[in-house]
Protein backbone atom coordinates (compact mmCIF):
# COMPACT_ATOMS: atom_id res chain seq x y z
CA UNK A 1 0.00 0.00 0.00
CA UNK A 2 1.19 3.49 -0.80
CA UNK A 3 0.97 5.59 2.31
CA UNK A 4 -0.26 8.55 0.23
CA UNK A 5 -3.45 6.50 -0.17
CA UNK A 6 -3.66 5.39 3.44
CA UNK A 7 -6.29 7.03 5.63
CA UNK A 8 -4.25 7.83 8.74
CA UNK A 9 -2.66 10.57 10.79
CA UNK A 10 -0.03 10.26 13.44
CA UNK A 11 -0.19 12.36 16.58
CA UNK A 12 2.92 13.54 18.38
CA UNK A 13 1.18 13.92 21.72
CA UNK A 14 -1.01 11.47 23.58
CA UNK A 15 -4.68 12.44 23.73
CA UNK A 16 -5.62 13.32 27.31
CA UNK A 17 -8.47 10.82 27.58
CA UNK A 18 -6.13 7.83 27.15
CA UNK A 19 -4.75 6.52 30.45
CA UNK A 20 -2.84 3.43 29.37
CA UNK A 21 -0.09 3.11 26.79
CA UNK A 22 -1.98 0.85 24.37
CA UNK A 23 -4.93 3.23 24.22
CA UNK A 24 -2.56 6.18 23.70
CA UNK A 25 -0.69 4.42 20.91
CA UNK A 26 -3.86 3.19 19.22
CA UNK A 27 -5.12 6.77 19.07
CA UNK A 28 -1.74 8.22 18.07
CA UNK A 29 -1.47 5.84 15.11
CA UNK A 30 -5.12 6.17 13.99
CA UNK A 31 -5.98 2.55 14.69
CA UNK A 32 -9.31 3.34 16.30
CA UNK A 33 -11.64 6.25 16.85
CA UNK A 34 -14.15 6.43 19.66
CA UNK A 35 -17.67 6.75 18.29
CA UNK A 36 -19.34 6.99 21.67
CA UNK A 37 -18.53 5.59 25.13
CA UNK A 38 -17.02 2.09 24.77
CA UNK A 39 -17.86 1.91 21.04
CA UNK A 40 -15.17 2.30 18.40
CA UNK A 41 -14.63 2.59 14.68
CA UNK A 42 -11.74 0.46 13.45
CA UNK A 43 -9.71 2.62 11.09
CA UNK A 44 -7.59 1.03 8.31
CA UNK A 45 -4.45 0.33 10.38
CA UNK A 46 -6.42 -0.99 13.36
CA UNK A 47 -8.62 -3.08 11.09
CA UNK A 48 -5.56 -4.72 9.50
CA UNK A 49 -4.26 -5.68 12.95
CA UNK A 50 -7.68 -6.97 14.03
CA UNK A 51 -7.89 -9.18 10.91
CA UNK A 52 -4.38 -10.55 11.45
CA UNK A 53 -5.20 -11.54 15.02
CA UNK A 54 -8.52 -13.04 13.95
CA UNK A 55 -6.76 -15.15 11.33
CA UNK A 56 -4.27 -16.62 13.83
CA UNK A 57 -7.13 -17.42 16.21
CA UNK A 58 -9.06 -19.00 13.32
CA UNK A 59 -6.19 -21.22 12.18
CA UNK A 60 -5.81 -22.57 15.71
CA UNK A 61 -9.53 -23.26 16.10
CA UNK A 62 -9.61 -25.04 12.75
CA UNK A 63 -6.61 -27.16 13.77
CA UNK A 64 -8.69 -28.93 16.48
CA UNK A 65 -11.64 -29.56 14.20
CA UNK A 66 -13.83 -26.55 14.98
CA UNK A 67 -16.49 -25.48 12.46
CA UNK A 68 -16.60 -21.78 11.69
CA UNK A 69 -20.02 -20.24 11.20
CA UNK A 70 -21.68 -16.89 11.86
CA UNK A 71 -24.56 -16.35 14.24
CA UNK A 72 -26.47 -13.06 14.30
CA UNK A 73 -25.66 -10.20 16.64
CA UNK A 74 -29.35 -9.61 17.43
CA UNK A 75 -31.07 -12.38 19.38
CA UNK A 76 -34.61 -13.10 20.50
CA UNK A 77 -35.25 -12.94 24.26
CA UNK A 78 -37.24 -16.20 24.19
CA UNK A 79 -34.31 -18.59 24.58
CA UNK A 80 -32.83 -16.48 27.36
CA UNK A 81 -36.09 -16.74 29.27
CA UNK A 82 -35.90 -20.53 28.94
CA UNK A 83 -32.34 -20.68 30.25
CA UNK A 84 -33.19 -18.26 33.05
CA UNK A 85 -30.53 -15.77 32.06
CA UNK A 86 -32.84 -13.04 30.71
CA UNK A 87 -33.34 -11.67 34.20
CA UNK A 88 -29.93 -12.78 35.58
CA UNK A 89 -27.96 -10.76 33.04
CA UNK A 90 -29.32 -7.48 34.36
CA UNK A 91 -28.27 -4.11 33.03
CA UNK A 92 -25.29 -5.44 31.13
CA UNK A 93 -27.63 -6.70 28.43
CA UNK A 94 -28.76 -4.27 25.75
CA UNK A 95 -32.48 -4.89 25.30
CA UNK A 96 -34.29 -3.76 22.19
CA UNK A 97 -37.95 -3.71 21.13
CA UNK A 98 -38.84 -4.10 17.48
CA UNK A 99 -41.87 -2.48 15.77
CA UNK A 100 -44.13 -5.36 16.83
CA UNK A 101 -42.92 -4.93 20.40
CA UNK A 102 -40.99 -8.21 20.32
CA UNK A 103 -38.20 -8.30 22.89
CA UNK A 104 -34.82 -8.57 21.22
CA UNK A 105 -31.31 -8.14 22.55
CA UNK A 106 -27.81 -7.51 21.22
CA UNK A 107 -25.95 -10.74 22.04
CA UNK A 108 -23.44 -10.55 24.91
CA UNK A 109 -22.61 -14.27 24.31
CA UNK A 110 -24.21 -17.17 22.42
CA UNK A 111 -24.77 -20.25 24.62
CA UNK A 112 -28.58 -20.15 24.21
CA UNK A 113 -28.60 -19.57 20.45
CA UNK A 114 -26.05 -22.27 19.69
CA UNK A 115 -27.73 -24.85 21.95
CA UNK A 116 -31.10 -24.21 20.31
CA UNK A 117 -29.47 -24.53 16.90
CA UNK A 118 -27.55 -27.68 17.69
CA UNK A 119 -30.56 -29.65 18.94
CA UNK A 120 -32.17 -29.50 15.50
CA UNK A 121 -29.16 -30.91 13.69
CA UNK A 122 -27.90 -33.73 15.88
CA UNK A 123 -30.03 -36.63 16.94
CA UNK A 124 -27.54 -39.45 17.22
CA UNK A 125 -24.69 -39.83 19.66
CA UNK A 126 -22.62 -40.99 16.69
CA UNK A 127 -22.18 -37.42 15.49
CA UNK A 128 -20.40 -36.34 18.69
CA UNK A 129 -18.36 -34.51 19.78
CA UNK A 130 -18.84 -31.43 17.61
CA UNK A 131 -17.33 -27.96 17.96
CA UNK A 132 -18.81 -24.76 16.51
CA UNK A 133 -17.44 -21.22 16.62
CA UNK A 134 -17.76 -17.76 15.21
CA UNK A 135 -15.96 -14.45 15.40
CA UNK A 136 -18.67 -11.90 16.01
CA UNK A 137 -19.35 -8.56 17.69
CA UNK A 138 -20.79 -8.63 21.17
CA UNK A 139 -22.37 -5.93 23.28
CA UNK A 140 -22.16 -5.67 27.07
CA UNK A 141 -23.26 -2.48 28.71
CA UNK A 142 -20.26 -2.38 31.04
CA UNK A 143 -20.57 -0.02 34.02
CA UNK A 144 -17.11 1.33 33.40
CA UNK A 145 -15.98 0.99 29.80
CA UNK A 146 -12.35 2.07 29.86
CA UNK A 147 -8.84 1.80 28.45
CA UNK A 148 -10.09 1.99 24.87
CA UNK A 149 -10.89 -1.38 23.32
CA UNK A 150 -9.49 -3.18 26.37
CA UNK A 151 -12.85 -2.92 28.09
CA UNK A 152 -15.31 -1.76 25.49
CA UNK A 153 -19.06 -2.09 25.32
CA UNK A 154 -19.05 -3.36 21.73
CA UNK A 155 -16.16 -5.80 21.21
CA UNK A 156 -15.09 -8.62 18.91
CA UNK A 157 -14.99 -12.09 20.41
CA UNK A 158 -14.17 -15.53 19.09
CA UNK A 159 -16.58 -17.80 20.89
CA UNK A 160 -16.62 -21.57 20.45
CA UNK A 161 -19.10 -24.11 21.80
CA UNK A 162 -18.61 -27.84 22.31
CA UNK A 163 -21.15 -30.67 22.47
CA UNK A 164 -20.21 -34.03 24.02
CA UNK A 165 -22.15 -37.13 25.02
CA UNK A 166 -20.92 -37.33 28.62
CA UNK A 167 -18.87 -35.58 31.26
CA UNK A 168 -15.69 -37.56 30.60
CA UNK A 169 -15.65 -36.76 26.93
CA UNK A 170 -16.52 -33.08 27.66
CA UNK A 171 -13.47 -32.86 29.93
CA UNK A 172 -11.27 -34.28 27.14
CA UNK A 173 -12.67 -31.59 24.87
CA UNK A 174 -11.95 -28.96 27.53
CA UNK A 175 -8.33 -30.08 27.72
CA UNK A 176 -8.05 -29.93 23.95
CA UNK A 177 -9.26 -26.31 23.94
CA UNK A 178 -6.96 -25.51 26.87
CA UNK A 179 -3.88 -26.61 24.88
CA UNK A 180 -5.20 -24.94 21.73
CA UNK A 181 -5.49 -21.67 23.67
CA UNK A 182 -1.90 -21.85 24.89
CA UNK A 183 -0.75 -22.38 21.28
CA UNK A 184 -2.94 -19.54 20.00
CA UNK A 185 -1.49 -17.01 22.43
CA UNK A 186 2.06 -18.20 21.73
CA UNK A 187 1.39 -17.78 17.99
CA UNK A 188 0.26 -14.23 18.73
CA UNK A 189 3.63 -13.59 20.38
CA UNK A 190 2.22 -13.63 23.93
CA UNK A 191 3.11 -15.56 27.06
CA UNK A 192 -0.17 -16.91 28.46
CA UNK A 193 -0.76 -17.79 32.11
CA UNK A 194 -3.75 -20.09 32.70
CA UNK A 195 -5.56 -19.30 35.93
CA UNK A 196 -8.36 -21.28 37.56
CA UNK A 197 -11.37 -19.01 37.38
CA UNK A 198 -14.80 -18.30 38.77
CA UNK A 199 -17.55 -19.09 36.27
CA UNK A 200 -19.79 -16.04 36.83
CA UNK A 201 -22.69 -15.47 34.46
CA UNK A 202 -21.72 -18.35 32.13
CA UNK A 203 -21.90 -21.04 34.83
CA UNK A 204 -20.35 -24.49 35.30
CA UNK A 205 -17.74 -26.00 37.58
CA UNK A 206 -14.56 -26.01 35.49
CA UNK A 207 -13.12 -22.82 34.12
CA UNK A 208 -9.79 -21.17 33.28
CA UNK A 209 -8.87 -17.66 32.33
CA UNK A 210 -5.86 -17.00 30.14
CA UNK A 211 -3.97 -13.96 31.34
CA UNK A 212 -1.02 -12.21 29.82
CA UNK A 213 1.33 -10.17 31.94
CA UNK A 214 1.17 -6.38 31.73
CA UNK A 215 1.83 -3.69 34.32
CA UNK A 216 -1.48 -2.04 33.44
CA UNK A 217 -3.52 -5.27 33.62
CA UNK A 218 -6.84 -5.14 35.45
CA UNK A 219 -6.30 -8.36 37.44
CA UNK A 220 -3.79 -9.06 40.18
CA UNK A 221 -2.07 -12.39 39.58
CA UNK A 222 0.08 -14.79 41.54
CA UNK A 223 1.74 -17.61 39.63
CA UNK A 224 4.45 -20.24 39.64
CA UNK A 225 7.37 -18.84 37.63
CA UNK A 226 7.55 -22.15 35.73
CA UNK A 227 4.30 -21.10 34.01
CA UNK A 228 6.23 -18.63 31.88
CA UNK A 229 8.82 -21.14 30.74
CA UNK A 230 9.50 -21.87 27.07
CA UNK A 231 8.45 -25.51 27.26
CA UNK A 232 4.99 -24.90 28.73
CA UNK A 233 3.30 -26.07 25.54
CA UNK A 234 5.04 -29.47 25.75
CA UNK A 235 3.65 -30.13 29.21
CA UNK A 236 0.38 -31.95 29.79
CA UNK A 237 -2.82 -30.29 30.96
CA UNK A 238 -2.38 -32.03 34.32
CA UNK A 239 1.19 -30.80 34.77
CA UNK A 240 0.28 -27.25 33.85
CA UNK A 241 -2.80 -27.03 36.04
CA UNK A 242 -0.95 -28.49 39.01
CA UNK A 243 1.26 -25.38 39.12
CA UNK A 244 0.05 -22.57 41.31
CA UNK A 245 -1.73 -19.65 39.67
CA UNK A 246 -4.55 -17.47 40.93
CA UNK A 247 -6.07 -14.08 40.35
CA UNK A 248 -7.64 -11.34 42.44
CA UNK A 249 -9.51 -12.55 45.51
CA UNK A 250 -8.43 -16.17 44.95
CA UNK A 251 -4.77 -15.33 45.62
CA UNK A 252 -3.24 -17.12 48.58
CA UNK A 253 -0.84 -14.49 49.95
CA UNK A 254 0.94 -17.11 52.10
CA UNK A 255 2.17 -19.13 49.15
CA UNK A 256 5.91 -18.91 48.68
CA UNK A 257 7.85 -19.35 45.40
CA UNK A 258 5.27 -17.46 43.44
CA UNK A 259 5.58 -14.30 41.42
CA UNK A 260 3.05 -11.53 41.88
CA UNK A 261 2.11 -9.48 38.84
CA UNK A 262 -0.73 -7.97 36.92
CA UNK A 263 -2.49 -9.50 33.96
CA UNK A 264 -4.92 -8.90 31.13
CA UNK A 265 -7.57 -11.58 30.61
CA UNK A 266 -7.44 -12.43 26.91
CA UNK A 267 -9.35 -15.70 26.97
CA UNK A 268 -11.75 -17.65 29.15
CA UNK A 269 -12.95 -21.25 28.86
CA UNK A 270 -15.84 -22.99 30.61
CA UNK A 271 -17.19 -26.50 31.03
CA UNK A 272 -20.78 -26.27 32.25
CA UNK A 273 -22.24 -29.71 31.60
CA UNK A 274 -25.98 -29.67 30.95
CA UNK A 275 -26.71 -26.16 32.26
CA UNK A 276 -28.13 -25.06 28.88
CA UNK A 277 -28.88 -28.39 27.22
CA UNK A 278 -31.48 -29.25 29.90
CA UNK A 279 -33.70 -26.16 29.73
CA UNK A 280 -33.25 -25.87 25.95
CA UNK A 281 -33.80 -29.58 25.40
CA UNK A 282 -30.66 -30.38 23.49
CA UNK A 283 -30.29 -34.15 23.70
CA UNK A 284 -29.70 -37.38 21.79
CA UNK A 285 -31.35 -40.76 22.29
CA UNK A 286 -29.28 -43.68 23.52
CA UNK A 287 -29.83 -47.27 22.37
CA UNK A 288 -32.64 -47.69 24.91
CA UNK A 289 -34.38 -44.64 23.52
CA UNK A 290 -33.50 -42.61 26.61
CA UNK A 291 -32.80 -38.86 26.34
CA UNK A 292 -29.21 -37.92 27.07
CA UNK A 293 -28.68 -34.18 27.51
CA UNK A 294 -25.46 -33.04 25.92
CA UNK A 295 -22.47 -31.87 27.93
CA UNK A 296 -21.30 -28.49 26.79
CA UNK A 297 -18.47 -26.02 27.09
CA UNK A 298 -17.79 -22.52 25.80
CA UNK A 299 -14.48 -20.95 24.92
CA UNK A 300 -13.93 -17.22 24.41
CA UNK A 301 -11.07 -15.11 23.11
CA UNK A 302 -11.19 -11.31 23.21
CA UNK A 303 -10.05 -10.56 19.66
CA UNK A 304 -10.42 -6.77 19.87
CA UNK A 305 -8.97 -6.69 23.40
CA UNK A 306 -5.91 -8.55 22.05
CA UNK A 307 -4.98 -5.61 19.80
CA UNK A 308 -4.45 -3.52 22.94
CA UNK A 309 -2.97 -6.39 24.98
CA UNK A 310 -0.28 -7.01 22.34
CA UNK A 311 0.66 -3.32 22.38
CA UNK A 312 0.92 -3.45 26.19
CA UNK A 313 3.38 -6.32 25.73
CA UNK A 314 5.31 -4.80 22.80
CA UNK A 315 6.16 -1.10 22.82
CA UNK A 316 8.93 1.30 23.75
CA UNK A 317 9.23 5.07 24.03
CA UNK A 318 9.17 5.44 20.23
CA UNK A 319 5.90 3.57 19.75
CA UNK A 320 4.53 0.11 19.00
CA UNK A 321 6.73 -2.91 18.15
CA UNK A 322 4.38 -5.34 16.41
CA UNK A 323 5.23 -9.02 16.20
CA UNK A 324 5.76 -9.72 12.47
CA UNK A 325 2.60 -11.83 12.06
CA UNK A 326 0.39 -9.12 13.62
CA UNK A 327 1.88 -6.00 12.05
CA UNK A 328 -0.37 -4.00 9.69
CA UNK A 329 2.61 -3.72 7.33
CA UNK A 330 5.63 -6.01 7.39
CA UNK A 331 8.14 -3.77 5.63
CA UNK A 332 7.91 -0.02 5.11
CA UNK A 333 9.92 1.39 2.21
CA UNK A 334 11.01 5.01 2.39
CA UNK A 335 12.80 6.80 -0.38
CA UNK A 336 15.05 9.77 0.30
CA UNK A 337 16.06 10.08 -3.35
CA UNK A 338 15.30 13.11 -5.47
CA UNK A 339 12.34 12.99 -7.83
CA UNK A 340 14.17 11.86 -10.96
CA UNK A 341 15.42 8.70 -9.24
CA UNK A 342 12.11 7.81 -7.67
CA UNK A 343 11.72 4.48 -9.43
CA UNK A 344 14.12 2.58 -7.12
CA UNK A 345 11.55 2.56 -4.32
CA UNK A 346 8.73 1.57 -6.68
CA UNK A 347 10.85 -1.28 -8.06
CA UNK A 348 11.66 -2.62 -4.61
CA UNK A 349 8.03 -2.21 -3.55
CA UNK A 350 6.89 -4.38 -6.45
CA UNK A 351 9.55 -7.01 -5.87
CA UNK A 352 8.89 -7.36 -2.13
CA UNK A 353 5.13 -7.29 -2.68
CA UNK A 354 5.50 -10.44 -4.77
CA UNK A 355 7.05 -12.18 -1.79
CA UNK A 356 5.19 -10.68 1.18
CA UNK A 357 1.68 -9.37 1.60
CA UNK A 358 1.29 -6.00 3.22
CA UNK A 359 4.29 -3.99 2.19
CA UNK A 360 3.99 -0.21 2.51
CA UNK A 361 5.69 2.48 0.51
CA UNK A 362 5.88 5.88 2.17
CA UNK A 363 5.49 8.16 -0.84
CA UNK A 364 4.07 11.06 1.17
CA UNK A 365 5.52 14.51 0.73
CA UNK A 366 7.23 14.61 4.12
CA UNK A 367 10.79 14.77 5.44
CA UNK A 368 12.83 11.57 5.82
CA UNK A 369 13.01 12.17 9.57
CA UNK A 370 9.24 12.39 9.94
CA UNK A 371 8.74 9.26 7.84
CA UNK A 372 11.18 7.27 9.99
CA UNK A 373 9.46 8.51 13.17
CA UNK A 374 6.05 7.44 11.83
CA UNK A 375 7.42 4.03 10.85
CA UNK A 376 8.70 3.58 14.41
CA UNK A 377 5.49 4.85 15.99
CA UNK A 378 3.27 2.56 13.88
CA UNK A 379 5.61 -0.30 14.81
CA UNK A 380 6.43 -1.82 11.42
CA UNK A 381 9.12 -4.53 11.95
CA UNK A 382 11.39 -3.41 9.10
CA UNK A 383 12.01 -0.03 7.52
CA UNK A 384 13.97 0.04 4.26
CA UNK A 385 15.54 3.38 3.39
CA UNK A 386 16.66 4.16 -0.11
CA UNK A 387 19.02 7.08 0.30
CA UNK A 388 22.66 8.12 -0.02
CA UNK A 389 23.92 4.57 0.29
CA UNK A 390 21.83 3.55 -2.62
CA UNK A 391 23.14 6.37 -4.80
CA UNK A 392 26.77 5.70 -3.92
CA UNK A 393 27.00 1.91 -3.36
CA UNK A 394 23.67 0.57 -4.55
CA UNK A 395 22.86 -0.45 -0.99
CA UNK A 396 19.60 -0.34 0.96
CA UNK A 397 19.58 0.62 4.61
CA UNK A 398 17.41 -1.81 6.60
CA UNK A 399 16.36 -0.85 10.13
CA UNK A 400 15.13 -3.44 12.62
CA UNK A 401 12.35 -1.83 14.72
CA UNK A 402 13.00 -4.07 17.70
CA UNK A 403 16.77 -3.77 18.07
CA UNK A 404 17.32 -0.53 16.16
CA UNK A 405 20.09 -2.39 14.31
CA UNK A 406 20.93 -1.24 10.77
CA UNK A 407 21.91 -3.50 7.90
CA UNK A 408 23.22 -2.46 4.50
CA UNK A 409 22.12 -4.83 1.76
CA UNK A 410 22.49 -4.98 -2.00
CA UNK A 411 19.60 -5.43 -4.41
CA UNK A 412 20.01 -9.17 -4.45
CA UNK A 413 20.45 -9.45 -0.69
CA UNK A 414 17.31 -7.45 0.03
CA UNK A 415 15.27 -9.68 -2.23
CA UNK A 416 16.50 -12.82 -0.51
CA UNK A 417 16.48 -11.49 3.06
CA UNK A 418 14.23 -13.42 5.50
CA UNK A 419 12.24 -10.52 6.87
CA UNK A 420 9.87 -12.91 8.68
CA UNK A 421 12.72 -13.90 11.01
CA UNK A 422 12.08 -11.10 13.43
CA UNK A 423 11.73 -10.99 17.20
CA UNK A 424 9.75 -7.98 18.46
Ligand code: 5CA
Pocket residue numbers: 108109110111140142149150151152153155157158159160202265266267268269270298299300301302303304305
Ligand atom coordinates in the same frame (compact mmCIF):
# COMPACT_ATOMS: atom_id res chain seq x y z
N1 5CA B 1 -19.41 -17.37 26.53
C1 5CA B 1 -18.13 -17.27 27.19
C2 5CA B 1 -17.04 -17.93 26.41
S1 5CA B 1 -17.35 -17.99 24.72
C3 5CA B 1 -17.80 -15.81 27.48
O1 5CA B 1 -18.53 -14.93 27.08
N2 5CA B 1 -16.70 -15.61 28.17
S2 5CA B 1 -16.17 -14.20 28.70
O2 5CA B 1 -17.23 -13.43 29.26
O3 5CA B 1 -15.10 -14.47 29.60
O4 5CA B 1 -15.60 -13.40 27.48
C4 5CA B 1 -14.57 -13.97 26.68
C5 5CA B 1 -13.45 -12.97 26.45
O5 5CA B 1 -13.95 -11.79 25.82
C6 5CA B 1 -12.78 -12.47 27.71
O6 5CA B 1 -11.77 -13.36 28.14
C7 5CA B 1 -12.18 -11.14 27.25
O7 5CA B 1 -10.91 -11.36 26.64
C8 5CA B 1 -13.17 -10.68 26.20
N3 5CA B 1 -14.04 -9.62 26.75
C9 5CA B 1 -15.02 -9.77 27.67
N4 5CA B 1 -15.59 -8.59 27.95
C10 5CA B 1 -14.95 -7.66 27.20
C11 5CA B 1 -15.08 -6.25 27.03
N5 5CA B 1 -16.00 -5.54 27.71
N6 5CA B 1 -14.24 -5.61 26.16
C12 5CA B 1 -13.33 -6.31 25.47
N7 5CA B 1 -13.16 -7.64 25.58
C13 5CA B 1 -13.96 -8.31 26.43
